[in-house]
Amino acid sequence: MVLLSIAFLLYLxxxxxxxxxxxxxxxxxxxxxxxxxxxxILLLALTGLNGLRFINKADIRGKISHVLALxxxxxxxxxxxxxxxxxxxxxxxxxxxxxxxxxxILYKTCSRRT
Numbered sequence: 001m002v003l004l005s006i007a008f009l010l011y012l013x014x015x016x017x018x019x020x021x022x023x024x025x026x027x028x029x030x031x032x033x034x035x036x037x038x039x040x041i042l043l044l045a046l047t048g049l050n051g052l053r054f055i056n057k058a059d060i061r062g063k064i065s066h067v068l069a070l071x072x073x074x075x076x077x078x079x080x081x082x083x084x085x086x087x088x089x090x091x092x093x094x095x096x097x098x099x100x101x102x103x104x105i106l107y108k109t110c111s112r113r114t
Contacts, residue, residue, distance in 0.1 A: 001054070001106070003037065004055075004103065004106070005103070006037065007035075007037035008038070008099055008100075008103060009034070010030050010031075010034030011034030011035060011073075011096070011099070012034075013027075013030045013034075014029070014030030014031035014033075014034060015027075015031065015092050015093070015096055017030060018031070018088075018089065019089065022085075023080055023085050023088060023089075028077075028080070031073070031077070031092070035070070039070065054109065054110050058105065058106050058109045059105050059106075059108075059109055061105055062105030062106050062109065063102070065098045065101045065102035065105065066098070066099065066102035066106075068095075068098045069096075069097075069098035069099035069102060070095070072091050072095035072098060073092065073095040075091050076088050076094075
């Protein structure tokens with residue numbers, strides 16, 4: 001859960017920086033590092049590592065929400081590449097909402113098991 005939280009915090013710092021300072025390259029690095037760390041953790045969870053089994057046992061709502069968050073972030077980055085910052089900000093904001101929801105669901109799932 002700690003690594004997923006770090007990935008989210010990196011993405012959150014990047015999103016706040018993008019909103020406050022503009023969609024500059026510096027803040028895009030934070031977004032990218034958060035996404036890469038998160039996808040790496042999810043791919044490692046698919047291999048069945050003992051420390052990441054809680055991800056596979058999460059509720060289906062959390063899984064769908066997390067996949068939606070990653071898809072919206074990818075679409076947002078596409079709009080950033082096409083220099084449409086308005087849509088970029090909208091999709092980054094929506095992905096943050098879905099990501100927060102998926103982390104809350106995952107936290108509730110983990111706390112019930114202990």
